Amino acid sequence: MFTILAIDDQEFNLAFMKEILSDYIFLKAKSGKEALHVLSESKPDLILLDVLMPDMDGYDLIRILKADNSTRDIPVIFITGCDSEAEEEKGLTLGAVDYITKPFRPSIIQARVKNTLKLIHQQRLLEKMARIDGLTEIPNRRYFQEKLDYEFHSAVQNNHFLSLIMIDVDKFKKFNDYCGHAKGDEALAIIAKTMQSCLSQPHEFLARYGGEEFVVLLPQTNKTEGLHIAECLRVQVYNTQLTYGPLDAKAFLTVSLGGYSLLPKKDQQPHFLLEKADACLYQAKNTGRNRVIWDSQPSLKQV
Numbered sequence: 003m004f005t006i007l008a009i010d011d012q013e014f015n016l017a018f019m020k021e022i023l024s025d026y027i028f029l030k031a032k033s034g035k036e037a038l039h040v041l042s043e044s045k046p047d048l049i050l051l052d053v054l055m056p057d058m059d060g061y062d063l064i065r066i067l068k069a070d071n072s073t074r075d076i077p078v079i080f081i082t083g084c085d086s087e088a089e090e091e092k093g094l095t096l097g098a099v100d101y102i103t104k105p106f107r108p109s110i111i112q113a114r115v116k117n118t119l120k121l122i123h124q125q126r127l128l129e130k131m132a133r134i135d136g137l138t139e140i141p142n143r144r145y146f147q148e149k150l151d152y153e154f155h156s157a158v159q160n161n162h163f164l165s166l167i168m169i170d171v172d173k174f175k176k177f178n179d180y181c182g183h184a185k186g187d188e189a190l191a192i193i194a195k196t197m198q199s200c201l202s203q204p205h206e207f208l209a210r211y212g213g214e215e216f217v218v219l220l221p222q223t224n225k226t227e228g229l230h231i232a233e234c235l236r237v238q239v240y241n242t243q244l245t246y247g248p249l250d251a252k253a254f255l256t257v258s259l260g261g262y263s264l265l266p267k268k269d270q271q272p273h274f275l276l277e278k279a280d281a282c283l284y285q286a287k288n289t290g291r292n293r294v295i296w297d298s299q300p301s302l303k304q305v
């Protein structure tokens with residue numbers, strides 16, 4: 003359900019909009035100042051903004067909204083008694099998606115609101131599709147890269163630990179050879195789901211890195227905590243018992259994991275963390291698979 007914030011200094015107008023927009027969650031504010039307060043606590047999908055208001059008018063308010071990262075993307079429709087072309091042009095130039103003038107016809111307002119919300123919905127869907135892996139329905143590599151950059155920067159700023167696990171499905175080619183690619187795809191989706199179920203915190207971020215490789219980003223997580231999670235991932239995948247191979251020598255699909263923890267510093271690049279975890283994964287592969295190898299910055303060995 004979409005949420006709409008209506009901002010108007012006239013109680014009468016707010017009541018009117020509430021009535022005609024009863025299909026939506028309706029928030030209201032009687033001034034720009036009050037609107038900013040509402041926006042500090044909730045994020046509506048659409049803002050209906052009056053132009054003429056005492057103190058801060060609609061134009062002043064939209065400038066503030068468009069200058070703020072947290073409100074910039076919320077579409078604004080001006081809804082006003084000012085019906086001059088110059089006013090309309092001004093509103094649209096300032097970033098409004100639409101401009102509705104008096105006389106207010108309920109059906110017109112309803113239709114324009116509906117159209118705008120439909121566009122928002124489609125846009126969000128596209129954005130989501132661009133970041134989600136179609137097969138496993140978890141974030142893709144592109145999304146992960148964005149997240150890594152963000153969390154790395156945040157860890158530097160806040161002097162927090164950051165851990166990363168690289169995961170590779172063992173002998174996946176063999177599985178595909180025995181069971182076929184369709185079963186292979188199915189197995190990857192099951193493994194993704196299984197690993198996702200091991201992650202209990204919202205900041206723990208699992209993504210498909212490519213092929214049969216996955217990655218988990220763990221903000222504010224040190225080596226001890228990270229190792230615990232990695233071991234859980236390994237055991238849970240094993241317990242899923244995805245079997246393959248000849249009848250007399252059935253095997254389960256397993257994963258190898260390489261993890262790395264550090265307190266990131268300004269002069270380091272996010273890629274450093276990936277390389278280190280990848281080196282551990284390589285070691286896990288070369289020392290028997292179905293295991294976790296973890297390393298951390300030399301100064302953090304005691305952690």
Ligand SMILES: [Mg+2]
Nearest residue numbers: 011052054055
């Ligand atoms: Mg007004």
